[in-house]
Amino acid sequence: MTRRGRYGKYGGQYVSETLMGALIDLESAYAQAATDPEFARVLAGYQAEYAGRETPLTFCPNASDKLGCKIYLKREDLVHGGSHKLNNTLGQALLAKQMGKKRLIAETGAGQHGVATAIVGAALGMPVDVYMGEVDTQRQALNVFRMELMGARVIPVRSGTRTLKDAINEALRDWVANVRDTYYLIGSVVGPHPYPLIVRNFQSIIGREAREQIMRKEGRLPDAVVACVGGGSNAIGIFYPFLADDVELIGVEAGGEGIETGRHSATLCAGDAGVLHGTLSYLLQDEHGQVLPTHSISAGLDYPGVGPEHAMLRDSRRVTYAAVNDPEVLDAFRFLSKTEGIIPALESAHAVAYVMENAERFDKDDIVIINLSGRGDKDVSEVAAMKGLS
Amino acid sequence: MGRIEKVFAEGKNPAFIGFTVAGDPDKTTCIRIARALIAGGTDILELGIPFSDPVADGPAIQKADERALGAGTTPSSVFEIVREIRKESDVPIVFLTYYNIVYRRGIDRFYREAHDAGVDGILIADMPVEESGEACNAAQRYCIDPVFLISQTTSDTRIGTIAAEARGYLYLVAVLGVTGVRNQVSEGAIDLLERVRRHTSLPLAIGFGISTPLQAQTCIRAGADGIIVGSALVEIVERNLNNPAAMEQELKDYVSAMKNAIVMSHPV
């Protein structure tokens, strides 16, 4: 990273003046926390005793057999709440508390980040308001109930496309109005600096553990690490500690109904440079700079932007970005459930689908780590309604 | 002297600055709206270039953006609207938009085309002074005033930095929050006027939430050089979508009333 939260030419702080003071405060509060051993100790305590870290790196004999390479899953589905999102919300909520903020707000797509924010709100005694696109409140109804059960208020967003993008718009509008005592707990490596940095650092625990675990189990680094990319937090979390290694890193975006149909969310595969939600990154937009509606079977990937660090890693080709389509994702959802008894989140199933589609690229002894960013319980009723279970 | 500078020149009355979304509800009606605002006494016309994700705006302007985009508004058609207005009026025109609209067209190209069409100033709502280097250079190349927001959360140091880059006027944000009509002018807004005045001799225009003559007078008495009204005008447009003639009359009457209040409250 170079000046003011830049990743190459990407990143920055494209927000209205009212928020600049809050971002400057956040930057200095985080800089302080990042070097504070007491902050690290408290966070590690919550990670071990509350979140259930470290998560296993599970070898999958049946899937390995079928796909012809050694498949390991990094089990973020086993983190309390059911996804990697708690790694970030624990860190940021402790930061918010330290900054003296009284209230947390968040956006959510699949509901997993909303759930993870509701969890920390309850655990740390802070009120939580979660903005969620109306479309998503319907397709992820279970998570709405979970959030409310834990005391969060879920505010359905009816503007724009009524999905994740618009939930972020509403959260930003709330934040502008209540910036003095409200902390905006953003759920991915998106938004203005310093959010992409903070979220990446809190999520990097995934990659640090995975690297150590694979060295313990196999005595060597993996050949490839594969993760799905919505905003990009689980992906950068597992990639980051491998960036300097000779390991292939693959980010999998939502191809939806196919990139050629225009109904997808494959920002890095099909977008180009633009500014949304405070950051310069890749963006799905029309020729005039209007943001395009997106589509994905998984609410958590249904977003026209992506974290700025991924934009840099795409341009430098350090990470390969690919897209898989909805039908293959459903196949992967069923495949992992049947072969290993592990139901993946539809988001995570994108990473599994990539390995299934590209199995011939890997040899028998190749080690492939898939980041299983979340569990699929939240998706079961929706998949059943699509008659996609059998 | 530039058109904006003339509005705020020595001995002039405080300014009424009226905002409407370019292309709302369509190109032809928007030009009629601009005419009505000018006829009512608007001193500076602010034109919003609609964006799909206007995070600084409340529901009224969001809906106006949607109407304008639905009618096919693009930066090119907004430039045409400016050229049409320029044929009949010398009123200063200031664009309000979001960074991606400008970035997508190419920053240099956008400012050049804006200048050629007759635009006097540009404010980019999601461009803080830290990110404004390229835009300010382009603004200078094409003699366009870069207008910046200052908010109640802006520190004294930042006010200095912003005032050093800004030209034309400073846009003081009267509320913590997005655009939209509010009941009262907050004490924070009055404090802000006094605080910014200590740092700069640039004209200070205040907006966000202001809709009544009384609110305008309060701000003028506290030292504002201009009053910016957006959502209240956009709501008049929305209420009269089926009756353009009534829309024009109501806009004109509203602006005259506001302008009167402003002039009357001006300490001589």
Ligand SMILES: Cc1ncc(COP(=O)(O)O)c(C=O)c1O
């Ligand atoms: C399980 C799971 N994985 C992945 C994502 C996508 O987010 P990110 O790309 O930030 O990891 C989500 C978002 O809701 C999710 O719930």
